[in-house]
Amino acid sequence: MNRKCSIASLTAFALAAPLSAQEADKPEYPSPNAIVETAPASEWVAIAPSDLLFMDLAADAEGNPRRVVIQLMPEPFSQGWIRNIRKLAAARWWDGTSINRVQDNYVVQWGDATEQKALPDGLETVPESEYTITNLAASKAKTRSVLEHSANKPADWMDWGQQDYDVDSYADASWWSNGWPIAFRDSRAWPIHCYGAVGVGRNYSPDTGSGAELYTVIGHAPRHLDRNIAVVGRVIEGIEYLSSLPRGKGGLGFYEDASKRVPITSIRLASALPTADQPRFEYLSTEGETFAKYADARANRRDPFFIVPAGGADICNIPVPVRRVSGE
């Protein structure tokens, strides 16, 4: 095997491929990542600092800092829990807590391992009815219309409407709205548990969790959790600091040995940091032309490595592009 060639070819289906290698390929059809690079500034949407949560873990064994950046869900989803999360961050409630559970192909979970830490006053008790919302149909129709009528389609673009893009075992359809993957059924809509999704741990129904106990998905999308747990955000940078942690040996991947827990030094909203310390992030509009082309390319790989385009994709295999635009 010629690894160099192998790398170049693998580049064609990398999720985060170096452009240089792609340009070297000079593919007739650009890769999904190359398509994203063509997006005009107008299609990149700034993420509000009040929707960015920074989770700083203790430095790793080599002394390297570990910062995980979470984007909170925008309205109209899960806002009760998200108001609680903002209060918990403002109260510095998570500082000194830890990552307590790492279950392979499932979740990483963090919070207060002592179970003794008092919650701040004024947290909301959010009803289960908030797991889903109504009235997103219009948004879906608008999004789909843009995708179906996107300009500059490659000659062999199959008609989007005939694609299996929104075939979904867990809903009547799934689509994107304002940068987030959303499922639809019976005039209700809900956010989807894809890789990197952040959710709210809870006890038995009717408890819905406060937001103090959070987890993120580090495996195949556990869609059976949709409508059963609140999805409140997604990790947009640094998920490798969570997904590469040693798996817990206890039940459900909890660390039996307390010394294995990973200390959380702080969780803060970007808006609570000095402006100079606020890195800025943007996501690619899911209502724009470039996303339509990117999604089509993810579902119909025509770049050089591929020989058979899939003819569709499940929504969790078309991650919404997010980029850091300032700060280190």
Add this chain to the structure above:
Amino acid sequence: MNRKCSIASLTAFALAAPLSAQEADKPEYPSPNAIVETAPASEWVAIAPSDLLFMDLAADAEGNPRRVVIQLMPEPFSQGWIRNIRKLAAARWWDGTSINRVQDNYVVQWGDATEQKALPDGLETVPESEYTITNLAASKAKTRSVLEHSANKPADWMDWGQQDYDVDSYADASWWSNGWPIAFRDSRAWPIHCYGAVGVGRNYSPDTGSGAELYTVIGHAPRHLDRNIAVVGRVIEGIEYLSSLPRGKGGLGFYEDASKRVPITSIRLASALPTADQPRFEYLSTEGETFAKYADARANRRDPFFIVPAGGADICNIPVPVRRVSGE
């Protein structure tokens, strides 16, 4: 949050939940794992030692051994590559090679980082036509029939035929055959890239790879690789030794720093080991009653934690149960 209760409730959707906790729940409907525990011995199928590959990595920083167990695909799938893999293992070709690539939410890849190691004589060049096969329709029909007419259905079992179990964005349908998830379209069938699937790295078409360069999936199922790369097996034990490795900082997750590569001390077929050193594994028949109940429970969680059954599942979210029956 009452962590204890949280753990108990989380047990209800754990992939590998301690039975004791589940029994403590006394659910009206047992969890998928509790259903698997009820399978009669006749539904557990022994995995032949010639289909088991042991990959031993160098001990970890704490001196703990790291063994990854891979089950090779049975006929009729990918047999040309699998014959090559058996030859490579018999020639001890991988001994002294390394894990060279760890890309988050994608793959871990191993082989000869030097690109200089000569391959053994007699390896086959397998044509792309071998990515798919025909004549599995009968098997699918049989499997489905068993599932649809399974006895002892809970009263509220929705008719299997109306379930979205085989709604699949990547194929006309997906189902299980002899313990493996398989996709079907246009009278062709092919193995599916689910979490833990092992595939054959290759260069540009028409190269199909020899089997010397292998990878395993450590993220959301990359189904766009189906029919484009050979799937030759799946990790059935020890995937955490791969999925928790530090992510590579180079393009595609390759380790830029050679010292980060993880040495592979040996890869052997179980059948090449002394009988006493051969742990035995079994998988749950996907043509049996218990699997039908398990799959239904995975797709319609009724155990105590859940409030809304999904009404379906994608095939990669219904992993085939595998158990170790002897050896440590």
